[in-house]
Amino acid sequence: MKNTRxxxxxxxxxxxxxxxxxxxxxxxxxxxxxxxxxxxxxQMQYQNLHTxxxxxxxxxxxxxxxxxxxxxxxxDADNLDDTFxxxxxxxxxxxxxxxxxxxxxxxxxxxxxxxxxxxxxxYYNILNGQIIIREPDMVPNFPTDGxxxxxxxxxxxxxxxxxxxxxx
Numbered sequence: 001m002k003n004t005r006x007x008x009x010x011x012x013x014x015x016x017x018x019x020x021x022x023x024x025x026x027x028x029x030x031x032x033x034x035x036x037x038x039x040x041x042x043q044m045q046y047q048n049l050h051t052x053x054x055x056x057x058x059x060x061x062x063x064x065x066x067x068x069x070x071x072x073x074x075x076d077a078d079n080l081d082d083t084f085x086x087x088x089x090x091x092x093x094x095x096x097x098x099x100x101x102x103x104x105x106x107x108x109x110x111x112x113x114x115x116x117x118x119x120x121x122x123y124y125n126i127l128n129g130q131i132i133i134r135e136p137d138m139v140p141n142f143p144t145d146g147x148x149x150x151x152x153x154x155x156x157x158x159x160x161x162x163x164x165x166x167x168x
Contacts, residue, residue: 027150031065036167067107084157086166091117092150124152
């Protein structure tokens with residue numbers, strides 16, 4: 001009986017460590033920004049970013065597989081500093097599923113508080129980029145063969161109160 005309790009205690013103690021070893025797969029479709037993008041959110045051209053909850057589409061002339069970036073001015077519960085999230089507009093799952101005859105591909109769109117992949121009927125939370133099922137009958141059109149389902153492709157951001165830098 002003592003041996004069983006000891007084994008049970010050891011198992012319970014090791015359980016969190018086993019959970020921490022879970023490896024999540026990296027999205028193979030993730031575009032690489034060849035260099036950081038810098039914007040100044042306090043300028044008038046980015047007036048939607050002046051308030052928490054505001055967002056803007058950002059495009060760049062750089063050579064990249066990125067389809068543009070969604071910049072979101074998000075609330076930060078931990079401190080009073082402004083924080084920004086930057087997501088790629090390329091759908092993270094099945095990115096080329098809706099390519100037209102001219103080679104144009106779909107881009108994610110903001111329907112606040114969601115970021116939507118209209119091709120695959122997928123909705124993502126703009127606060128954290130996680131995929132969500134909005135309604136039971138609106139399940140995304142993803143493969144059911146065990147292929148991983150990815151959240152939004154998010155870039156790192158750094159904001160010094162004036163300059164916002166977006167980078168890999």
